[in-house]
Amino acid sequence: MILVRRNPDEPAEELDLLEFERRAKNGEVAPQHQVCFPAVTGEKFVAARDLELYRGLYASGLITFRRYFHLARMPWMTLLLIGVLCLTYFVWQGGAPGGKDELVQHGAKSSVLMFELGQWWRLLTANFLHVSGWHLAANAIFLFNLGGPTEAVFRRQDYALIVAASLLGTTLLSAAANPLVSCGASGLVFGVWGAAAVFGMRHRKILPDRYRRYFIGSVIPYSLFALYIGFAIDGIDNWGHLGGLLAGSVTASFLPARLLVPKDRLLPAKLLGLSACALAIAAASLLPQGVGTLTFNRYYPRGGLSVPLPAKWQELNTQRDARTETYACGNGAGVMVGIRSRLEQLPVPEESLGRDFVSRDLAAYLETSDIQGLKIGEPVASEIGGCRAAVVVAELLTEDLVSQATYVVIARGYYHYVVSFTVPRWLSPYYEEAFANIIGKMEISEPDELAVAVERAHSEDTPFRHAQLAVAHAHAGDLEMGLATLRAAELRWPTNLDLPTVRDRLWLEAGKLTNAAGKKPDDGEVAPEDAPNHDGATSGEANP
Missing domain, CATH: 3.30.1490 (Dna Ligase; domain 1)
Incomplete structure (x- = not known):
């Protein structure tokens, strides 16, 4: 005894x-x-x-824990976080629901802008933005209900560490796995959820019964249910939720309960770690930036215009028919490059190239798009790959975005090339260098039509194939070579009537613009030195 x-x-x-x-x-x-x-x-x-x-x-600590454990502690840090969320929405965002482009402009998570422009500060800012007032209210309520108890059971500096880890974990995993734009404090909520669940599991043997039921019987099942709901609903950044949950849970597993270890001897080390994270985010902006490697292999340039495009950008559109090919790609942040190559029925007018594009192509685009306003600059003459070109800069106004579009219009005989660069106006300064680099590396090469005609003329030495070759030269902008090919063929086959007919047609089509004297000829007029000497009869072969 x-x-x-x-x-x-x-x-x-x-x-x-x-x-x-x-x-x-x-x-x-x-x-x-x-x-x-x-x-x-x-x-x-x-x-x-x-x-x-x-x-x-x-064990005095455990006994103190059992006797004095409670959640009745004013959650000052949680209230401060909620205040910052409300201030961000009502002041910085204007207190109104925003579209995707507006959210990105205010600091939402955009993986593309983080990797291409080094805007790694979005790892933090994205957590404080919200799509709508309801989005903010839901996250604020959950954060208060979960953050308050979690702040009560951990030392405040440890709670701050959990919050910081949850913020970074949310956007890091989301940026790596989800290319879509996202924002909101729900990842932070899941991080606090995870920390509360880990606390309950670690101290389940010494927690008073009612608190054990809360941390284990309520927090864990409800957090798993909320995670499941996120996966069941479209448009939810579940990677962000999962990143916050993992970061908060892992961080909490290394932190003691406040009542068990009131004094924090590792506080200097924790402050140093947070400072190192801040410096790492700042240093990341110094890494090489840009759209990445440019490649000519994104599409097949049948019309002869090769445009180097970023290898990592997404394909948005590709279409081909007998005379036209179009291709477009973008980075997912509203920055796009479009290419159109078209073989026209007549030679493309060079002198009025820019004005014709504005009056014809842009006007047609306005009729079929949701553009609400358009501001067009004066076309600027240029030259690309030895061909006449015009550069047209325009601002396009839609319901929630102002974009800047730069059109490079190129004339090459019968080929009409248009390369467009579209970017949200506020991002325009960041992509000027990339667009200039793409323009500087564009190549104008032999069209498929000419390559095929050359091969067939070599393999089938007939008037018909040489006439096709002449037409292909003219289409590619080399009318002199086309006429020379016809003259050589006429010397070899003087009785063939198709060759003069083709020559007439090429001169007539070129004459619809101007003749050698600068005079616009009548439909039947041809250049004297190359005037056909025939009555228009044709042989049995079809004209090319």
Whole structure:
């Protein structure tokens, strides 16, 4: 038997060994209580703290935890976070729902802009933006209900560490796995959720029953259910939720409960770690930036215009028919490059190239698009690959975005090339260098029509194939070579009537623009030195 008394003036209470161990573990026998353990102390009473048996059973921190654990602690840091969320929405975002482009402009997560422009500060800012007031309200309510208890059970500096880890974990995993634009504090909510669940699991044996039911019986099932709901609904950034949940859970697994370890000896190291993260985000902006490697292999340039395009950009559109090919790609942040190559029925007018594009192509585009306003600059003459070109800069206004579009229009005989660069106006300065680099590397090569005609003229030495070759040269902008090919063929086959007919047609089509004297000829007029000497009859072969 073991005798226990509070002080010498009180009678001693007899306890068996099991009861003594139970009371010592529960803190019912205090260190200053007097204990007589005949097998150890004989008839003498000593302070309980002097017994090795008692010291092995009594853990003051755990007893304090059991006695004083509660959640009634003002969550100042959580309230501050909610205040920052509200201030961001109502002041920075204007308090109104925003579209995707507006959210990106305010700082939402955009993987493309982070990797291409080094805007790694979005790892933090994206967590504080919200799509709508309802989005903000839902996250604020969840954060208060979960952040308050979590802040109460951890030291405030540790809670700040959980918040920082959740913010970064949310956007890092989302940026790596989800290319779509996203924003919101839900990743932070899941991080706090994970921290609360880890706390409950780690301390489930010493938590009072009602708190054990809350942290294990309520927090864990509800967090898993919320994660499932996110996967069941379209348009939810579940990678962000998962990143916040993992980051908050892992961080909390290394942090002690506030009541067990009130003093933080590692505070300087934690502050140093947070500072290192901030410096890493700042240093990331110094990494090489740009659209990445340009490649000519994104599309097949049948019309002879080769445009180098970013290898990592997404294909948006590709179409081909007998005379036209179009291709477009973009980076997912509203930055796009479009290419159109068209073989016209007549030579493309070079002198009015820019004006014709504005009056014909842009006008047709306005009729079929949702453009609400258009501001067009004066066309600027240029030259690309030895061909006449015009550069037209326009601003396009839609319902929620102003974009800047730069059109490079190129004339090459019968081929009409248009390369367009479209970018949100606020992003325009960031992509000027990339667009200039693409324009500088564009190549104008032999069209498929000419390559095929050359091959067939070599393999089939007939008037018909040489006439096709002449037409292909003219289409590719080399009218002189086309006429020379016809003259050589006429010398070889003087009785063939198709060759002069083709020559007439080429001169007539060129004459619709101007003749050698600068005069616009009549439909039947041809250049004197190349005027056909025939009555228009044709042989049995079809004209090319």
